[in-house]
Amino acid sequence: MIALASDYLLFKLPNGMTVPFSTKDITFEVDGDTAASFDSDFIRHAADAVFHFFRYELQRDVISVAEFAEALEKVLGGFKSPAAGGKKTAVQEGVLESDLARLAEESGKDSELFFFSILRAELRRQLKQAPRLLRFRGLRGCVKRLTGARRWNGRCRKLHEQIVDYLRECLNAEPSDEKRALVVE
Secondary structure (H helix, E strand, O other): OOOOOOOOEEEEOOOOOEEEEOHHHOOOOOOHHHHHHOOHHHHHHHHHHHHHHHHHHOOOOEEEHHHHHHHHHHHHHHHOOOOOOOOOOOOOOOEEEEEHHHHHHHHOOOOHHHHHHHHHHHHHHHHOOOOOEEEEEOHHHHHHHHHOOOOOOHHHHHHHHHHHHHHHHHHHHOOOOOOOEEEEO
């Protein structure tokens, strides 16, 4: 028997066949409401998270297409803003956003060391406003700028993980009695 690569899962199709797929092999069809709420990169990252959950957290090798779709729908549904009532701005809802690509640009070309200190300062600046949700956008562009890469590679993946881990550690290190969430896209 051939071992399944770590970045693949066996998807059980409705006809009973199982086919190996990674998230790069999957095409997503999103309905109108969800498509208007999220861009394609966000949906791809959500799919990667669902894939990671099944593969590494639940340690499953085989899932049904329906299971995957249901889990992805649940994840995306958790990020949708409620449409009831008037529209609120992000500040009113307690959501603060930062652009990681802008922070990478401020740190200079190939300046990972400066980037992390600028990132920590930005996180602290946001925390002073006591947000409910901290959102950092543009992670992929930020990583490619810092590494100087034109295409995504192993170094990019490593720096991507370092930035997310760093943000988590910094958030946990800051004293607070309030519950808050961190989203890195």
